[in-house]
Amino acid sequence: MIGSETDERDGAVGVSRTSSFLFFACENSLIEQNGRREFTRCRFRTSLEGRQLRMPDPPKKILICSCEDTMRLDTAAVRRGCRNTEIAEFRQLCRAELDHFHNAARTEGPLIVGCTQETPLFDDEAEGRSWKMDFVNLRETAGWSTEGAQAGPKMAALLAAASEPSPAYPFVALKSGGVALIYGCDEVAAEAGQLLADHLDVTVMITKPTQITPPATTTFPIVKGTIRNAKGHLGAFELTVDDYAAPRPSSRDALVFEAPRSGLTSRCDIILDLSGRTPLFPAHDLRDGYLRADPRAPSAMLRAVLKARDLVGNFDKPKFVKFTPEICVHSRSKLTGCHRCLDLCPTTAITPDGDHVKINAEVCAGCGQCTATCPTGAAAYALPPADALLHKLRAMLLTYREAGGSNAIVLFHDTRHGSTLIDALARHGDGLPANVLPFAVNEVTQVGLEAVAASFAYGAAGLRFLLRAKPLHDLSGLSQTLAMADAIVSGLGFSGKRIATIETDDPDVLGQVLRAIEPAPAVQCPATFKTVGRRRELLRFALHELHRVAPTPVDVITLPEGAPLGAISVNVGGCTLCLSCVSACPTGALRDDPERPVLKFVEDACVQCGLCQSTCPEKVITLKPQIDFRAARAPAQIIKEEEPALCIRCNRPFGVKSTIEKIAAKLEGRHWMYPAGDKRLGAVRMCADCRVIAMSEQQFDPFKDISARAPPRTTDDYLRDRENKD
Numbered sequence: 146m147i148g149s150e151t152d153e154r155d156g157a158v159g160v161s162r163t164s165s166f167l168f169f170a171c172e173n174s175l176i177e178q179n180g181r182r183e184f185t186r187c188r189f190r191t192s193l194e195g196r197q198l199r200m201p202d203p204p205k206k207i208l209i210c211s212c213e214d215t216m217r218l219d220t221a222a223v224r225r226g227c228r229n230t231e232i233a234e235f236r237q238l239c240r241a242e243l244d245h246f247h248n249a250a251r252t253e254g255p256l257i258v259g260c261t262q263e264t265p266l267f268d269d270e271a272e273g274r275s276w277k278m279d280f281v282n283l284r285e286t287a288g289w290s291t292e293g294a295q296a297g298p299k300m301a302a303l304l305a306a307a308s309e310p311s312p313a314y315p316f317v318a319l320k321s322g323g324v325a326l327i328y329g330c331d332e333v334a335a336e337a338g339q340l341l342a343d344h345l346d347v348t349v350m351i352t353k354p355t356q357i358t359p360p361a362t363t364t365f366p367i368v369k370g371t372i373r374n375a376k377g378h379l380g381a382f383e384l385t386v387d388d389y390a391a392p393r394p395s396s397r398d399a400l401v402f403e404a405p406r407s408g409l410t411s412r413c414d415i416i417l418d419l420s421g422r423t424p425l426f427p428a429h430d431l432r433d434g435y436l437r438a439d440p441r442a443p444s445a446m447l448r449a450v451l452k453a454r455d456l457v458g459n460f461d462k463p464k465f466v467k468f469t470p471e472i473c474v475h476s477r478s479k480l481t482g483c484h485r486c487l488d489l490c491p492t493t494a495i496t497p498d499g500d501h502v503k504i505n506a507e508v509c510a511g512c513g514q515c516t517a518t519c520p521t522g523a524a525a526y527a528l529p530p531a532d533a534l535l536h537k538l539r540a541m542l543l544t545y546r547e548a549g550g551s552n553a554i555v556l557f558h559d560t561r562h563g564s565t566l567i568d569a570l571a572r573h574g575d576g577l578p579a580n581v582l583p584f585a586v587n588e589v590t591q592v593g594l595e596a597v598a599a600s601f602a603y604g605a606a607g608l609r610f611l612l613r614a615k616p617l618h619d620l621s622g623l624s625q626t627l628a629m630a631d632a633i634v635s636g637l638g639f640s641g642k643r644i645a646t647i648e649t650d651d652p653d654v655l656g657q658v659l660r661a662i663e664p665a666p667a668v669q670c671p672a673t674f675k676t677v678g679r680r681r682e683l684l685r686f687a688l689h690e691l692h693r694v695a696p697t698p699v700d701v702i703t704l705p706e707g708a709p710l711g712a713i714s715v716n717v718g719g720c721t722l723c724l725s726c727v728s729a730c731p732t733g734a735l736r737d738d739p740e741r742p743v744l745k746f747v748e749d750a751c752v753q754c755g756l757c758q759s760t761c762p763e764k765v766i767t768l769k770p771q772i773d774f775r776a777a778r779a780p781a782q783i784i785k786e787e788e789p790a791l792c793i794r795c796n797r798p799f800g801v802k803s804t805i806e807k808i809a810a811k812l813e814g815r816h817w818m819y820p821a822g823d824k825r826l827g828a829v830r831m832c833a834d835c836r837v838i839a840m841s842e843q844q845f846d847p848f849k850d851i852s853a854r855a856p857p858r859t860t861d862d863y864l865r866d867r868e869n870k871d
Contacts, residue, residue, distance in 0.1 A: 148599075152511055156841050162433060165329065169427055169769075170300060170823075172413070173209060173213075174667070174854060177294065179493075181673045190858050191713050199728075205230065205231060205252075205253075205255055205256070206230070206231045206232075206233070206252065206254065206255075206257070206306050207223070207227060207230055207231070207232045207233070207254050207257045207258075207259065207307075208233050208235065208238060208245070208256070208257070208258045208259065209223065209232065209234055209235070209259035209283065209300070209304070210234075210235045210236065210237070210238040210239070210259060210260055210775070211234070211235070211236050211288075212237075212243075212260070212288070213237055214234060214236060215284075215288070215289065216283075216284060216287075216288025216289055216290065216293050216375060217293055217296075218234055218288075218297075218300070219250050219294075219296070219297025219298075219300065219301075220232060220234050221297070221353075222297030222298050222300065222301050222548045222549055222856050223297065223300055223301045223304060223548070224301075225548045225549060226298065226302060226305045226542075226544040226545070226547055226548035227301060227302065227304055227802075228300030228360075229309065229462045230394075233245065234247070235336065237264075238258075238260065238263075239260065239263040239266055239267070246258070246267060246270060246271075247270060248275050250267075250270065250271040250278070250474040251274075251375060251682040251802045253276060254276055254279070254500040255276060255277045255278070255279070255308055256274075256276065256278045256279075257262060257278075257280075257281060257304055257307040257308070258278070258279070258280050258281070259280075259281050259283040259300070259304060260280060260281075260282075260283070260284070261280045261281070261282040262284070262460055263848060264280045267280070267833040274305065276764075279307040281303050281304055281305075281307050281309075283300050283304070283760050284571070285567055285571035285572070285576075285693030285772065286299070286303065286567060286571070286577060286583050287300050287303065287577070287579075288576060289298070289571040289572065289576050290571065290576025290577055290578070290579065291575040291576060291820050292531075292575075292576070292578055292579035293576065293579075293580040293832045294363075296579045297548065297549070297578075298546075298548035298549050298550030298579075299545060299550065299579060299582060300551075301352055301543045301545070301547075302540075302542070302544040302545035302548065302550070303525070303541070303547035303582075305544040306537060306540040306541050306544060308575075309533075309537050309540050310534050311533065312527075312529055312530055312533050312766045314463055314464065314527040314528055314529070314836060315462050315463075315464040315467075315527065315655055316461040316462060316463060316464060317461070317462045317506045317507055318460070318461060318462075318465070319378065319379050319380050319433065319456075319458065319459070319460045319461075319462055319507060320380045320459050320460070321379055321380040321414040321415060321434065321456050321457050321458060322346070322414050322415045322457070323344070323345045323346050323414060323415070323456075323457040324345070324346045324348075324412075324414045324415070325341060325345040325346065325347050325348070325413060325414065325415040325416070325417060326348050326349075326350060326382075326384070326411065326413040326415070326416050326417070327341070327347060327348070327349045327350070327417045327419060327420050328350050328352065328372060328416065328417065328419065328420050328425075329349065329350075329351060329418075329419035329420055329440060330351060330352050330353060330354070330355070330420050330421065330422075330440070331351075331354075331355055331357070331440065332357060333419055333440040333446060334349050334350075334351060334419050334440070335357065335360075336363045337349075337417060337419060337446060337449075337450055338367070340447075341417075341450060341454065342364050342365050344453070344454045344457070344458065344698060345415065346364040348368065348413070349365065349366070349367045349368070350364060350367075350368050350369070350370045350372075350386070351367065351369050351370075351547055352369070352370065352371045352388075352420055352422075353371070354369055354398040354400065354402075356398075357390070357399060358398070358399065358400075359396045359397070359399070359400050359637060367392060367394070368389065368391050368392070368404045369388065369389065369390045369391075369392075369398065369405070370386040370387065370388055370389040370390070370392065370409075371386065371387050371388045372384050372385070372386055372425060373386065373387045373465040373526075375416070375425040375426060376722045377431050377434075377508075378432065378434055378507040378508050379434025379456060379460070379507075380414045380416065381412075381414075381507070381768065382412065382413050382414065382416055383410065383411075383412050383433065384410070384411045384412070384413070384416075385408065385409070385410060386407075386409045386410070386411050386467060387405075387407040387408065387409075388405045388407060388409075389404070389406050389407070389409045390402035390403045390404065390405040391601065392401050400836060401826075403772055404775070413454070413512070414434065414457075415434050415436070415453055415456050416434065416436065416455050416726070417436045417437075417438075417449055417450070418435065418437040418438075419437075419438060419440045419449075420438065420440070421439060421440050421441070424834075425438055426492070426618065427459075427493060428491035428492050428510065428618040428619075429494060430617045430618075431491065431492055431512070431618060432492060432510070432512030433462065433507075433510075434456060434506070436449040436452055436453055437449070437661070439493075439571045442753060445729070455785075458862050459661075462506075462563070463527070464509065464527060465505070465506075465509050465510075465511035465513065465526065465527060465528060465587075466504055466509055466511075466516060466524050466526060466527065467525045467526075467527050467768050468502075468503070468523060468524050468525075468526065469522075469523045469525070470498075470501040470502075470503075470523065470691045471523075471524065472731075473499060473500070473501040473502060473521065473523040473524075474521055474523075474731045474732065474752060474754035474756060475487075475501050475522065476500050476501075476756070476812070477500055477729050477731060477756050477760070478498070478729065478760070480729070480756065480759040481755075481759060482729075482731075482754040482755050482756035482759060483752070483753075483754040483755065483756075485515070485518040485519065485520070485622075485707070486502060486514075486515035486518065486519060486524055487502060488621075489510075489514040489518060489672075490514070490515055490623055491510070491512060491514075491618035491619055492508050492509065492510050492618075493508070493682075494506075494508040494509040494510070494513075494743045497508060498812050501523075502678055504524065504632070507815050510589045510618075510722070511528065511587060511588055511591075512588050512591070512618055512622075513526050513588050513590050513591025513592075514590045514591075514621075514622030514623065515586070515622075516531075516591060516593065516680070517590065517592060517593035517594070517622055517623070517626055518589060518593075518625065518626070518707075518709070519680070519709075520709030520752035520753060521681055521682070521732065521752055522679040522680040522681045523678060525679065526591050528587045528591075531593065531595060531596070531679075531680040531683050532676055532677045532678060532683055534586070534592075534596055535595065535596060535599050535675075535676060535687070536675060538555070538584065538596060538599055538600055538603060538674060538788065538789055539586070539599070539673075539674075540605050540606045541555075541582055541584065542555070542582070542600065542603035542671070543603060543604070543671065543673065545582060545604075545632070546604050546671060548843055550562050550579075550580065551580070551667075551668065552580045552606045552664050552665070552666075552667065553580055553582055553604060553605050553606055553783075554578075554580055554581045554582065554605070554606060554608070554609060554659070554662060554707075555582050555584050555600050555605050555607075555609070556581050556582065556583045556584060556591055556606045556608070556609050556611060557584050557589050557610045557611065557834060558584070558585060558586070558589060558607065558610075558611040558657070559585070559586060559587065559588055559589055559611075562585070562587050562611070562612075562613050562650075562697075563583070563585065563589075563611045564585060566611065566649075566651075566652045566655050567583055567652075570652035570655055570656050571653040573652070574652055574653055574656050575628070575656050575660075576656075577656075577659065578659055578660055580606075581609075581659050589610050589612060589623065590609065590612070590618075590620060590622055590623045592623070592626070593626060593680060593684070593816050594626055594629055594630055594633075595680060595683045595687045595688075597626070597630040597634075597686040597690075598633065598684070598687040598688050598690075598691045599646065599683075599690075600670065600692075600693055601634060601667075601691055601702055602645070602668070602671065602672040602674075602687060602690040602691040603671050603672060603673075604667045604668055604671035605667060606643070606664070606665050606666065606667040607641075607642075607643045607644070607645075607662060608643065608644050608645075609644075609645055609646070609647055609658075609662075609663060610623065610627070610645070610646045610647065611646075611649075611655065611660070612646050612648045612813045613646065613649075613650060614648055614649055614650045614651075617646075623646075623757060625705070625707055627644055627646070628705045629704050629705055629708050630642050630644055631643070632702060632703070632704055632705060633691075633702055633704070633772060633801060635689070636699055636702035637691065637692065637695035637696065637697065637698055637699065637759065638695055638696035638697030638698070639665070639695070639696065639700070640665065641663060641665045641759065642663075643665065648658075662795070666696075668695065668696070669694075670694055671694065672690040672691070672693065672694050672713075672861050673688060674687075674690050674764055684709075685749070685777060688772065688774070689774065689777060692774045698774070699774075699816060700773060700774055700775050701771055701772070701773045701774075702771060702772050703770070703771050704770040704772060705770065707753075707770070708753060708769055708770040708771075708772075709752050709753055710751070710752075710753065710767045710770065710771065710772045711748070711753045711768060711769050711770040711771050711772075712746070712748045712751060712771060712773065713735075713746060713757060713758075713766055713767065713768060713769060714766070714767045714769050715744070715765055715766055715784050715785065716763075716765035717765075718783065719763045719765040719803055720744065720763060720765050720784075720785050721763060721801070722742045722744060722785060722804070723742075723762060723763075723789060724737050724744065724757075725760045725761060725762060726744075726757035726760055726761055726766060727744070728760075729756045729757055729759075729760035730756060730757055731754065731756065732751065732752055732754075733747065733749045733750050734746060734747050734748070734750040734751035734752075735757055737780060738797075738814075739787070741798070742786070742787050742788075742789050742800070742801045743783060743785070743786040743787075744783070744784045744785045744786070745781040745782060745784065746781065746782045746784050747776075747779075747781050747782070748776040748779065748782070749776040749777050749779070753768050753770055755768060781811060787802060787803055788801075788803075789799050789801065789802060790802040790804070790805040790830070792804075792831050792832040792835050793827060794832075794835035794838075794839065795831075795834075795835050797832050800831035805830060808829060809826060809829045809830065812826065812829065813826055824843075825840075825843065827839065828840060834865055
């Protein structure tokens with residue numbers, strides 16, 4: 146058992162305790178509510194008492210199966226990693242030995258089954274069971290491999306981690322009444338309408354139509370039009386249509402249309418785009434309810450038609466991002482600061498909303514790039530949250546090491562693309578190497594810097610990110626994260642190529658790349674911290690622990706532009722201590738002192754939002770992306786300090802002495818109100834209250850000796866002058 150320790154960093158509680166990893170396998174798709182399919186997830190409950198984290202009990206029983214001796218089970222390694230757990234080994238658990246599963250399912254306590262292929266069978270057989278039951282894929286991820294005999298530590302890591310809880314997450318309700326618009330340019334659109342007419346409320350819109358034969362019976366409308374703009378989602382699309390016209394009922398050999406109109410609005414639940422033109426939406430594959438197919442490919446058109454038929458009813462879509470507007474640093478006082486999420490969102494689900502942004506949960510596709518780059522944690526991923534993701538990584542890597550594994554390579558992948566490749570590699574190739582630990586997430590782009598730092602701190606020797614050969618959306622956010630991570634890891638003495646992407650749709654290529662990875666040493670004494678809290682606090686804690694266990698730690702590392710960590714550089718000579726930057730700073734990184742004119746900076750609180758740079762009237766502030774591992778314990782740095790200006794009447798400080806003297810020097814003898822040597826100049830060196838008193842005592846009248854202004858001329862004056870002329 147790994148020894149326990151506790152630590153606290155700005156609300157993030159660190160607890161070192163042996164735990165485990167559970168594969169997170171969630172399809173980024175809609176979940177039908179009629180005849181409802183629901184994810185089985187255990188709600189995450191924690192309580193903090195005396196700064197100690199209470200976690201669920203470890204799994205009581207694990208059932209593993211050799212799948213008719215097609216893979217070797219290293220039960221000894223599993224026991225080393227899964228201590229205090231009853232482990233039973235079988236050969237054909239789903240058939241001849243099913244009664245053993247019955248007996249285990251009737252017992253109390255958590256149960257883990259090392260098989261996912263027969264999950265429906267086991268679920269049916271365990272009907273009525275109230276305790277948690279999880280399934281782990283040992284066969285395709287570990288056992289079916291040319292290195293399967295050495296995969297015992299990997300199996301131990303996956304099994305021991307299955308008890309790690311997965312927090313529940315909210316859903317967004319979508320409702321589709323089946324009103325469908327088929328957008329095309331020829332007879333193919335009308336053919337799709339015929340296929341869907343019995344299932345949906347169909348309208349076919351033809352753009353720049355060719356000769357289309359009128360139907361003998363009008364079962365659905367066929368109109369002409371061009372979609373200028375489209376917005377919305379499944380159940381709530383809104384289109385702006387130009388050149389709209391309905392056909393004449395007297396059309397004979399070809400449809401003849403009425404006079405066109407433009408600027409019309411159309412609403413529908415589903416869009417089937419067979420136009421072959423530019424997609425109506427950015428990242429169109431991620432827009433729920435929008436289906437697109439090449440009209441020249443009959444098979445693609447048919448698949449789209451079949452998908453459209455199922456998009457009727459009530460649906461639950463995961464709410465991928467939890468947003469806290471209070472800590473968003475998008476803008477202040479109509480000056481823009483951070484815009485990372487706006488730049489990266491592929492579906493334009495994020496839009497400005499005053500000082501903050503807002504996220505349209507119905508449009509959000511769950512890529513997670515906004516959460517991975519959000520500097521404050523205002524945008525937080527929910528499938529799973531960042532702290533739960535770190536718990537799984539910790540469990541997997543620490544258990545792998547304790548079971549005897551070494552040189553661990555964490556392979557981040559999604560479930561739809563990555564799991565399919567891994568299965569194909571296991572069934573038709575050499576399988577995954579024994580030291581490659583697959584880690585399934587909803588979207589690879591959700592992985593943030595905190596997960597990368599924690600992985601190396603927990604003992605990973607390298608990280609690989611499995612991506613599609615042709616991604617569904619832009620990957621700029623992930624590229625920025627990996628660039629920052631590579632700079633940190635390299636700066637701390639991790640030699641070689643520790644972080645890389647694998648962009649392929651070929652399982653054989655995946656296997657070749659993984660086997661070509663050169664072994665590299667991991668940290669000698671991995672960290673064992675366990676944290677809960679917001680992503681910003683998790684990042685601080687993970688970086689601190691990585692720095693502590695790194696091969697050659699350094700204090701300061703320069704980061705690429707756009708990093709959420711760093712300092713500021715101030716041209717002190719041009720700073721007037723107006724403190725506009727202090728009022729604009731949303732995190733308190735820039736601070737003042739109510740007793741004296743001073744500008745202070747706390748690097749640990751800076752998120753590089755740029756609001757201070759935008760607000761500074763003298764333009765003397767520049768951002769300096771870096772990580773200073775001393776910043777968490779460093780006191781506030783004094784950037785500039787000056788002597789206060791004391792009121793010459795009441796001796797109360799009221800400003801900056803150098804600024805007041807500069808103003809007085811510019812006014813004396815150069816402004817009509819302040820001639821050289823005039824006692825009125827003393828008012829400039831007084832506080833606001835004393836200045837009013839002094840001016841009253843001097844009976845100063847700024848309008849003295851100034852001739853009265855001529856009264857303004859009105860319409861009556863002009864009319865009177867006209868009458869006098871007449």
